Amino acid sequence: MEGKLLELKKVSKIFYKSGILNRRIVKAVDEVSFDIGSEPEVVALVGESGCGKTTICRLILGLETLTSGDIIYKGKSISKWLRENPKDYRKEVQIIFQDPYETFNPFYRVDRLLSVAVKKFGLAQDQSTTKKLIFESLEAVGLRPKELLGRYPHQLSGGERQRFMLARIYLIEPKLLVADEPVSMLDASLRAMFLDHLKEFKRIGISSLYITHDLNTANYIADRIIIIYAGKVVEKGPTEAVINDPLHPYTKDLITAIPIPDPKKRWKEKIEISKIKLSERINQKGCYYYNRCKYRMPKCETSFPPEFEVDGRKVSCFQYE
Ligand SMILES: Nc1ncnc2c1ncn2[C@@H]1O[C@H](COP(=O)(O)OP(=O)(O)OP(=O)(O)O)[C@@H](O)[C@H]1O
Ligand SMILES: [Mg+2]
Structure with missing residues (x-):
């Protein structure tokens, strides 16, 4: 494939906070530029709390409008994608939040959450293929379909919910996964499991934008690192160079x-x-x-x-x- 998968070009987002005492402007994202290549890769976006990481995710997903700049996916601006082929964009660019509750309907059982995705993105044409795909994706992340299906999201443990989010990615097979602090609430062994799945995703052709405040996990998983401070990119480069010789x-x-x-x-x-x-x-x-x-x-x-x-x-x- 030619060109970049995703390009952020001088992307800015300003929030206007109104209040009697503190009416003020927050430049959450300030002329941020970076890209994700056409070959599958893991890019880590690293910065401390409040530096604009979640806002960048929301802009990429089209959940927030740009103040200025542009976000280009496969050569086409995302505002155009969302106008012309919203379904394709929604399938190809998936998100995992820190708290999986933000992503799914709490009133749907686990099986329904997955079969809705199959239907919405046209992944299978009949019941038996749907079932097969769902079973395979749950098994890929070490979940037992027979035990899990029929339960509601709140009846899963934190680790199971995060695995379930990974199963959804195996099922949908997006091109790009935006993972916003996906492991910060997990313990060390689950964290390693989760990050190893990002490596596996890369192998099967899914790139990840891995967002974190933790350089250790970025070092473990990422091909490239982007360091952001107060809404600005201050440094970007290959992981090894950034970690061993920070500028x-x-x-x-x-x-x-x-x-x-x-x-x-x-x-x-x-x-x-x-x-x-x-x-x-x-x-x-x-x-x-x-x-x-x-x-x-x-x-x-x-x-x-x-x-x-x-x-x-x-x-x-x-x-x-
Ligand atoms: N909807 C909003 N309205 C007003 N200000 C906002 C809004 N969303 C985010 N902000 C502000 O923008 C800045 C960046 O927030 P953001 O959530 O993107 O940071 P973050 O890097 O994800 O932080 P954390 O690591 O704590 O999740 C913060 O100052 C935040 O208060
Ligand atoms: Mg955040």
Whole structure:
């Protein structure tokens, strides 16, 4: 296939919060550009709470309208997809949320949730094929169809629900899976299981945009990493390069904050960072990371660094000018 699967071109989303005391503008996503290639790959979008990750997902899914920029899927803008072939787009681009309750109707039993998807996307023409597809997809994620079918979503454990979401992906076979913090509520073994399925998806031709605040899991699963800070992409490149040789001061800080050598100490630092509101931490005129940056220079206070290319990687920092 030629061209990119997905391209975000200077995508921005501004929310206008109205309130008597705090009427204000939130630039949730600020001229974000990145792409997902035509060959299956896993791309991780990494950033801390409030940096715009979920908003980016919602924009890709068409659940939110763009303030500016464009999102192109297979060469065609998604607003056009949703106007002209909404069903195709909905089949090809699937999402898994952190909380699977956001995705499905709680009043439908598990079998109905799957058979509705089969019907909606025309995956099978008759009852027996429908049943076969449903059984196969549940078994692919280690769920026992006989035990599961007939139950309601709330009668599944958290791990079963997340597996069920994966089964849905095996069933629907989208081209792109957008996974918004899918493992942050799972324990370590379920987390590894989930991430291994993303690898398997890649093998069968499904790309993933894996969204997380956790560089460890991004390192485990992703081919490429995009680091985002306060709605802006600050660095992007192949996973190994970003992890072993981070360029942007924020990426460097994130990597030293990975809680390995002294978990208690690191954890404390992390909590202190997130106590301050993101908007207060941002230097609004120049580089958003200015207030936290160890390497800041005078010009960083007044102008936002453009993207510089360093060894095939992109980084928004004046140190690399
Ligand atoms: N519908 C909305 N109306 C107003 N502001 C919003 C809306 N949705 C998101 N925001 C704001 O946009 C910013 C980005 O939010 P978003 O949920 O995309 O962040 P996130 O990176 O997903 O955070 P988290 O890691 O906590 O899930 C936040 O400041 C948030 O308060
Ligand atoms: Mg989020």
